[in-house]
Amino acid sequence: MKQSQLFPKTKKEAPKDAESINHKLLVRAGFMDQLMAGSWTLLPMGFKVVQKINQIIREEINAVGGQEMLMPLLHPKTIWNETGRWDKANEIMYKLKDSREKEYALSFTHEEIVMDLLRKTISSYKDLPVSIYHFSTKFRNELRAKSGILRGREFMMKDLYSAHASEEDLMEYYEKVKSAYSKIFTRLGFNFKIAKASGGVFTDKFTHEFQVLSDVGEDTIYWKEGDTEATNEEVMEGNKEEYISAKSIEVGNIFPLGTFYSERMRAYFTDRDGGKKPIWFGSYGIGPTRVMGTWVEVSHDDKGIIWSKQISPFDIHLVDLNGNGKEIYGKLIETGFDVLWDDREVSAGEKFGDSDLIGIPVRLVLSERNGDKVEYKERSKDESELLSLDEAIERLKK
RNA sequence: CGGAGUGUAGCGCAGUUGGUAGCGCGCUUCGUUUGGGACGAAGAGGUCCCCGGUUCAAAUCCGGGCACUCCGACCA
Numbered sequence: 001m002k003q004s005q006l007f008p009k010t011k012k013e014a015p016k017d018a019e020s021i022n023h024k025l026l027v028r029a030g031f032m033d034q035l036m037a038g039s040w041t042l043l044p045m046g047f048k049v050v051q052k053i054n055q056i057i058r059e060e061i062n063a064v065g066g067q068e069m070l071m072p073l074l075h076p077k078t079i080w081n082e083t084g085r086w087d088k089a090n091e092i093m094y095k096l097k098d099s100r101e102k103e104y105a106l107s108f109t110h111e112e113i114v115m116d117l118l119r120k121t122i123s124s125y126k127d128l129p130v131s132i133y134h135f136s137t138k139f140r141n142e143l144r145a146k147s148g149i150l151r152g153r154e155f156m157m158k159d160l161y162s163a164h165a166s167e168e169d170l171m172e173y174y175e176k177v178k179s180a181y182s183k184i185f186t187r188l189g190f191n192f193k194i195a196k197a198s199g200g201v202f203t204d205k206f207t208h209e210f211q212v213l214s215d216v217g218e219d220t221i222y223w224k225e226g227d228t229e230a231t232n233e234e235v236m237e238g239n240k241e242e243y244i245s246a247k248s249i250e251v252g253n254i255f256p257l258g259t260f261y262s263e264r265m266r267a268y269f270t271d272r273d274g275g276k277k278p279i280w281f282g283s284y285g286i287g288p289t290r291v292m293g294t295w296v297e298v299s300h301d302d303k304g305i306i307w308s309k310q311i312s313p314f315d316i317h318l319v320d321l322n323g324n325g326k327e328i329y330g331k332l333i334e335t336g337f338d339v340l341w342d343d344r345e346v347s348a349g350e351k352f353g354d355s356d357l358i359g360i361p362v363r364l365v366l367s368e369r370n371g372d373k374v375e376y377k378e379r380s381k382d383e384s385e386l387l388s389l390d391e392a393i394e395r396l397k398k
Numbered sequence: 399c400g401g402a403g404u405g406u407a408g409c410g411c412a413g414u415u416g417g418u419a420g421c422g423c424g425c426u427u428c429g430u431u432u433g434g435g436a437c438g439a440a441g442a443g444g445u446c447c448c449c450g451g452u453u454c455a456a457a458u459c460c461g462g463g464c465a466c467u468c469c470g471a472c473c474a
Contacts, residue, residue, distance in 0.1 A: 012423065012435070013410050017403095017467035037466065092473070109474090143399075143472055157474060200473065209474090218473085253474060287474040321433065349434035356434090367433065375433095 001314070003342040003354075006030070007044055010354050020216060022293035023148025025305050029357045031292075031313075038145025038153030045313040045358070046292065050156060052311045053288045054135055056187050057158050060180045064173075066131045066160050071113050073137060077103035079112045083264045094139045106139035109202070111261050111283055114161040118279055119267035125165040128269060128279070129173060133160035135288070147216060149293040150249065160284040165271060167258070170280040174256045177284050181210055181252050188291065189308045190298070193248065195221045197232035202283070203257050206235070210252035210286075214297050217249040249294045252286040305359030306379050314340040316396065317360035319351050321367040328366060328374070328389060335393055364392060 007030075014024035015034070026032045031046030042050055058068065077095075080086035086093075086105070094106040107113075114132065122128060138157045145153050160177065164170040178194065185192045190212045197209045209232060211221050222243035223230035233245075259278040262268070268276045292311070299306045307313070315337040318329055329341045340360060342351050355363050356379070365375035365384075376392050377384035387395070 011409065016410065019468065138474070140473070146468080151473080155474070250474065285474050290474060347434085347436055348432060349436075351435085352433075353435045365433080369433070
């Protein structure tokens, strides 16, 4: 991609009211734009990052048998009345009426919709288990949108739902998803903890949250040295002083919901013994847009963002000071790299400034000073070195 | 919803005692530059958040709205 054509241009200054790092940097670098409080456009580079995050999630969820689909966002009131959540989740739901006074909700989650689907399609234990998911928008009437893209009123979520013939099977799958989530956040490169927490409007039972350690986090978690799991402050029992604690950002959450939803919505199946039983149910969420914001919070410096190879919008930033990098650009593209080529007629300083701001992990500088070599520099390091193009390509392939 | 703050050019801001709006960046054109956001010259760009009031006169004073940000209560 030629940078001269990239939409939009970077900004020199952050929005004046922006406080959080993700808000300032993602807006300045041209990854997102605010429409109103808690509502964001993902601009081309922001969308690329989210797509990369989604792909990592997709691969790991598919690996535990998840089947991707897509559910609607406009839901009838009647279905939410079946579980009582039209009233119970009143504060978080956006509700609206059409011209005939029929009432709807904008989706804040999909348990009821999935359960409706299951009761229409599952009749025997032979039809179970089922694991289905989608990536879609969630609407939540947050009392206060804040922290850039970390808490929006409209955001992207991957939500997975699983249905089982027994509690044992549900819990076995729950553990599978827990380890799939661990793989996802490990691949994404986060320092995270799995924390025991409460279920909010989803369930009275325990749940597990995936928490990335960061000072801008809204949660506080506690653990003891050597513990694999932590505990969210909201369900913390015992003496806090005996634990290590840290602020954290919740990037994922898994819920073993049990049979509450299936009983309320009469989603039964016929078991091996001929008896009619409620479906065992679980749901599992990750917020990819929040993941993007969280990454920026934990990986930046005073000049800009520092993306990882896994989720960077481009593989290489080709900073062309001569204006004659067309051939090298072509060769890098041919080799299979996704390259942002700074072909603009602006000063070197501006190119370097934008390069640091955008934060692509590898920068290749073309300049007369370098002769026929390219200057290879990693965004996360200070030093650079001169390499032949072939050497640079070899290094990039690793 | 409680507390605090802000709203003036695309962005960041200044605007004194009420007298009809300016600075920096960005943008356009021309020229000079080209390794860390360069320089000169000439331009374009305004519903001073909205509505009402006071006044000869309102960005400025008064009343009422709206929006955004931060803190708190609630949550991927």
